[in-house]
Amino acid sequence: MAQILVTGGAGFLGSHLCERLLERGDHVICVDNYFSGRKENIDHLRDHKRFELIRHDIVHPLYVEAEQIYNLACPASPVAYQYNPIKTIKTSTVGMINVLGLARRCRARILHTSTSEVYGDPEVHPQKEDYWGHVNPLGPRSCYDEGKRVAESLCMNYHLAHGIPIRIVRIFNTYGPRMDPNDGRVVSNFIMQALRGESLTVYGHGKQTRSFCYVDDLVEGLIRMMDQNVDLGPINIGNPVENTMLELAEAVLELTGSKSAVKHDPLPKDDPQQRRPDITKAKAILKWEPKVPLKEGLAKTIEYYRRTQFG
Ligand code: NAD
Ligand code: UDP
Ligand code: UDP
Numbered sequence: 002m003a004q005i006l007v008t009g010g011a012g013f014l015g016s017h018l019c020e021r022l023l024e025r026g027d028h029v030i031c032v033d034n035y036f037s038g039r040k041e042n043i044d045h046l047r048d049h050k051r052f053e054l055i056r057h058d059i060v061h062p063l064y065v066e067a068e069q070i071y072n073l074a075c076p077a078s079p080v081a082y083q084y085n086p087i088k089t090i091k092t093s094t095v096g097m098i099n100v101l102g103l104a105r106r107c108r109a110r111i112l113h114t115s116t117s118e119v120y121g122d123p124e125v126h127p128q129k130e131d132y133w134g135h136v137n138p139l140g141p142r143s144c145y146d147e148g149k150r151v152a153e154s155l156c157m158n159y160h161l162a163h164g165i166p167i168r169i170v171r172i173f174n175t176y177g178p179r180m181d182p183n184d185g186r187v188v189s190n191f192i193m194q195a196l197r198g199e200s201l202t203v204y205g206h207g208k209q210t211r212s213f214c215y216v217d218d219l220v221e222g223l224i225r226m227m228d229q230n231v232d233l234g235p236i237n238i239g240n241p242v243e244n245t246m247l248e249l250a251e252a253v254l255e256l257t258g259s260k261s262a263v264k265h266d267p268l269p270k271d272d273p274q275q276r277r278p279d280i281t282k283a284k285a286i287l288k289w290e291p292k293v294p295l296k297e298g299l300a301k302t303i304e305y306y307r308r309t310q311f312g
Contacts, residue, residue, distance in 0.1 A: 004028045004066060006109075008059055008100060009073030011038035013180045014114070014172075016046075017220050018071060023049055030065055034058040036088070037076040042179050059096035060088075063103060069227060070111040072100050075149075077116075079142065079269065080185030086144035093148030094155070101159040112168040112227045113156050115235060117276055118146045119171060127243075127277040130171070130235045140271040153235065160233065168226050173239025173278045177216030177298060178305035188213065188299070191250055192306050195259035205268030207247035212277045214240035215298030218291040225287040232286050239278035240291040256299050 005022055009015040010031030015038065019029050028051045031043060035056070046052045057063055059074045075092050076082040082089045097113070104111040120128045121136030136146045156167040176188040183189075194201050222238035244252075250263050283289045 002026045002028065003068045004030070006030045006032065006065060006067035006070045006103075007073065008032045008071070009038065009075065011035060011040060011043050012073060012077070013038075013042070013177070014175060014216065014219065015071075015073045016042035016179055017177070017216050018073070018223060019043060019046060019052065021220050021224065023051055027051065029053070030055060030067065032057045032059065032063065033074065037078070037081040037181065037184065039181060059099055060091045062099050065103070067103070067107055067109045070100060070104055070109050071223065071227065072097070072111060072113045075114075075145075078181070078184040078186045079145075082145040083141055089144040090148045093145075093152045097152040097155050101155060101165060104165050105159065105163050110166040110168065110227065111156070112170060112223060113152060114223070115153050115169055115171045116145075116149050117171055117173040117237070117239065117278065118142065119150050119153065120276075121146060122271060122273040123275065126275055127241065127279040128237065129279040130237055130282055137271050141269070142271050167233050169234035169236070170223060170226050171235050171237050172219065173214060173237065173276065174211045175214045175216055175219045175239070177302050180302070182306060182310055187211070187246060187249065188302065191253040192257065192299075192303055193310070195253050195257040195261050196303070196306060196311055198259065198261055200262045200264040201250045201253065202266045203246050203250055203263055204266050204272065207250070207265065208245050209268075209272060210243045210245050210275045210277065211249075212240050212243045213249070213295055213298070214238070214291050215293035215301075218293055222283060222287060222289045225289050229287060236282050236286065237278040237280055238283055238289070239280065240295075241278055241280055242295065243275070243277040244295065252296060252299055253303075256296060257303055
């Protein structure tokens with residue numbers, strides 16, 4: 002039983018993580034400024050006697066006690082992180098320094114959630130942890146990509162200078178219940194469009210690829226990474242099954258039974274063309290690999306949107 006701080010705990014991934022830690026018997030302090038998270042994600046946890054909720058922006062210093070810190074605070078969808086790019090950068094830099102400062106004072110272990118976006122539009126496929134990436138430092142995604150790259154560097158330098166026990170996880174596209182239905186990510190967009198009978202908006206030709214990991218698998222990977230003592234990371238956590246956006250659209254149409262059409266909208270600038278994690282390291286060190294196939298995870302996500310948005 003540990004005292005665990007989860008920043009970004011009211012977000013999509015954070016809320017599932019808080020839930021799992023409480024189930025395990027931990028004390029959880031959830032910190033969130035609701036920039037892209039939602040109170041309803043954690044409503045069911047509020048009365049839990051080992052759960053504490055603090056409305057706070059990590060760009061400002063934070064003084065609480067913790068033995069472990071999961072740092073998830075940062076908007077993750079391109080629409081959300083490009084809404085206020087300077088704020089996104091501050092969260093990944095100034096915010097990261099504050100959370101590392103807290104880890105230093107408390108002598109806490111900190112797991113930072115980085116992203117496959119540190120690989121940019123990758124020229125190496127699939128992506129391994131030793132690939133340095135191909136990021137446009139000035140493009141519309143740079144506030145997120147470069148912010149996350151600085152955050153990794155800050156973690157490593159706090160580790161080297163102050164001996165902070167760090168864990169760096171590079172998360173690949175993850176989906177599931179509690180993804181904000183309006184956050185613009187492809188899984189939530191397609192499902193909401195299919196359920197509303199609107200056309201599915203495929204950006205560009207739709208042959209670009211992503212690899213989609215179900216949230217329960219991802220959370221298991223985060224906890225295993227935090228709790229092992231051999232590797233600081235970075236470590237890729239994601240599903241190595243790769244799909245085109247057209248394949249994803251077809252799967253959503255089949256599983257919803259929707260008669261929606263597929264239309265093609267312009268491809269956003271710097272949209273990565275392919276993405277698939279090499280998870281050899283996670284398999285070896287964490288004995289982890291995803292278990293939930295895409296269609297099973299999509300069916301659960303569709304059921305969630307049906308119940309909460311159309312119920
Ligand atoms: P999300 O937007 O649902 O959650 C992020 C949470 O952080 C939100 O609740 C938001 O309000 C909070 N937040 C943002 N800025 C903050 C600040 N300055 N202070 C306090 N709270 C703040 O996104 P998510 O999908 O749950 O992502 C969680 C983390 O995982 C993020 O760091 C993201 O970069 C990383 N990640 C997610 C994915 C994915 O596919 N879901 C992929 C790669 C990396
Ligand atoms: N900090 C925080 N909570 C703490 C300890 C530190 O928010 O419990 C912040 C504080 O604002 C500080 C930053 O973390 O500026 C970095 O702390 P560090 O100890 O690395 O450096 P300092 O700036 O204090 O020398
Ligand atoms: N995408 C799409 N239609 C949408 C939303 C996104 O075709 O309505 C595409 C987008 O261009 C990208 C992929 O789906 O190629 C994944 O986009 P998302 O925003 O979910 O995540 P990221 O680009 O950050 O991986």
